[in-house]
Amino acid sequence: MNRSAVDLWFVEEVLPLEGALTGYLRRKWREANEIPDLRQEIYTRVYEAATVAIPEMTKPFLFMTARNLLIDRARRAQVVSIEAVLDSEGLDVADTVPNPEQNAVGREALRLLQAAISRLPPRCREVTLLRKVHGLPQRDVARRMGISESTVEQQVAKGVRLIADAMADIVPEPVTSRFGRRPRKVGQP
Incomplete structure (x- = not known):
């Protein structure tokens, strides 16, 4: 341009x-x-x-x-800082298996992700799944579907954006930082 x-x-x-x-x-x-x-x-x-x-x-x-x-x-x-992760490695954590609540939250997030993917327009859904789930190179997806690589790129961007928008409503329960403050969300005072 x-x-x-x-x-x-x-x-x-x-x-x-x-x-x-x-x-x-x-x-x-x-x-x-x-x-x-x-x-x-x-x-x-x-x-x-x-x-x-x-x-x-x-x-x-x-x-x-x-x-x-x-x-x-x-x-x-x-995002948790790398220092905080390194500091926590020295802690004696006995159980790293997810608890039932974490399992339920994970299942619900997966259900919502599947629903968001199913609502994508058909071509957008197919392109996004081939690139992001199956990991096919852009060139292979273009050849396989008979479309240009730029169309693959546009459809993946659209698919990811629509999925992200659908998933944006899923906000994990706020946690308290090591400084005793809850993380601030966009738009919250």
Whole structure:
């Protein structure tokens, strides 16, 4: 894509949405001092994506990018540090077998995942299963289904996004960190 066309699109279509984007970020992200950095990262992602193809609908694309970034950040905030894992290795943990509650939660998550996969459009479902479950290379999936590799890539991205959206409602019970605080979820004060 022509950089000058992307620049023009960005200035005319994206930047006028800055106020709405900032308001969205303020409502969804607790750390107000991080909003300028979040906004910059969103702009970077949107601009880079537009160098491949300018989205037809700018506002939904911008806000979907913002939503995805906030989800990424929230997930990263819930990841346990490697030091905490190393510290816990020295503990005498007698039983690592999941308890009945953990088994039930796991079964329910699997059921919801299966339901999300079954709701995918047929071609999207087949492509996603071949790539992500069966591990076939993109080229092989394209050949097998008689579609282009870029279509395989698009269908996998769509499938993963739809599954992630369906699974986003599944939030594990909050745990207390070693500092006595519960992890913050996006949008919670």
